[in-house]
Amino acid sequence: MIKKFIPLFKKLIVFALIVGFIYALAPHLLTSSEADNHQTTFISDASGEAMEQLTLAANSVNPYHFGNKQSLTPNRLKQVTSDIALPAAFGEVVITWSSSSTAIMIEATTSTISVASPNGLIQIEVYKGIVSERPNVFEGSKPFTLTAVFALGDATLIKTYEGAVVAQMPSDFWGGFVYTFIRYISLFAEGVATTLGLSLTGTIIGFIIALILVALRLLKPNSRDQKSVAFLKKFGSGFAKVYITVFRGTPMIVQASFFWYGLGLFGDALLCGLFVVSVNTAAYIAEILRGSIGAIDKGQTEASRSLGMNSIQTMISVIFPQSVKNSMPAIGNEFVINIKDTAVLSVIGIFELFNQTTKVAGIHYRQLEAYLVVALIYLFLTYTVTKILQRIEKRFDIEIRELPSSN
């Protein structure tokens, strides 16, 4: 008996190892793209008016992108890909720069560039910071610290800027593809975790709701029922019918928007998303279960009732276990469908796999590479999960049926 499960366990362990490996490796492959807050330190020996001027200068001066003259905000400074420009002066204040790392080498002489300012283009003197060491894709980034000394006469103020040189995205397609995958693997991994978590939990909760739904759906008043009982049965059955029709008949993207933007359910997008997946899946699984209950021989019910079991006992002890067993492949299929369908939850701002990809695509405006990566990840997930489910089904001796998607 145990022996039978060994190959399955092996597969599961390999799968877990791969996922764990990706997780363990991800932080080393890149610095988090969620840039830390701008870390600056001020050291000053000035006071009074000099202090005011120096502080204004320190707060106003940012390094520039040498090429496109864009001001490098703290976030952008952590994503440096090419040479930077460091202003040599701000009004009366003279600025000198030094770099802590060989990633950025600062030229000794200044050059002149024109940059945009509130008063139009202005010419400024800058030191050129040359990117002299680039990380490869696997290193992800090389951090550096720039130290700027702001001087006004004898008074000085020192400010530091944290930055990093990051690997540049290759301009060709395959290079960009590999780069996107490796560079943002932790973002994708987060997305995979959210997507798998949402769809697995949603399928399980949906299954439980479906059991209740289908029990309600099958309620039928009989001639012995009191009026009130008959009414409750009709109500329960009607409710289940309406529920199933509504949730199967409307797109999940509409449901998600309705519950999140419309009702603000749970005040938490992730919980709201889980709710939507669950209630949506419940409608589909309820229909699956109803079908498989209908396929169970009437003799099972008759035998049970003839032994004095009431309809609820019959459902719970005889009918449900058989129909659930027979429905297992179709329910597993719902899980696979959910892996794909949870992509629509990006609409309510859940960072599942698809939304993470949109984020990645937006960083470099390289949609093709990002969406090819995510397509392959989805394919890998659905294929692997399908295979695992098929193995489990085989263990439990259940007929494997290929079922069409709900979409």
Add this chain to the structure above:
Amino acid sequence: MNPIIRIIDLKKSFGNNEVLKQINLDIYPGEVQCIIGSSGSGKSTLLRCLNLLEEPNGGSILFEDVDLLAKETDINLLRTHMGMVFQSFNLFNNKNVLDNCTLAPIKVLKIDKKAAEAFALSMLDQVGMKDFAYQNPNQLSGGQKQRVAIARALAMKPKILLFDEPTSALDPEMVGEVLEVMKKLAKSGMTMVVVTHEMGFAKEVANRVVFMDGGVILESGTPDEIFTMPKEERTKNFLKRVL
């Protein structure tokens, strides 16, 4: 002695199809009644009306003087007193042999699991299926399944057993083992109503044989009366065909 079941003017139709027309029949404790008749004459329907698997349209059924059709009657309680054995066995596919026999005793009679299992095992022993207690129904032959079905019914300690053609779905070589069990039950004094095409069994075991035709009981009597000197032409024709 009072009859255990008294059927008075029982009527049943499916839509416009009047399947039972004014059936009157008494079943006494310890008696074995065999119902015979051609296909479609309403035998199964009559049997299924007795435990309300079919809801009659008219007349009444008294079980130990309790009116089955009265609204206040707890039909689930009454069903525990009436075991039923089906043509197609209907063992619970999701349970093994022993669990088949203990499910209702535990759930309905509220007997504790140990006691239910002990009693179920003794019933399985009675039908010669004790060694198969932990097998699944799909591992059994038809005859074995039907014997388990009988044990399952017996595990409820019923006052009467209803059989609907218990051997019709069996390969010929398995009919004997099931009939043996039924004969043993009859000898032990169990009250039984048996719809059957096994005329040999009816002749040997029945106290009374009931011949149904077109939804009515055409005639009834001892096996001798029915098999050797039937009064009705249709009974004679039927017997000519099946004997």
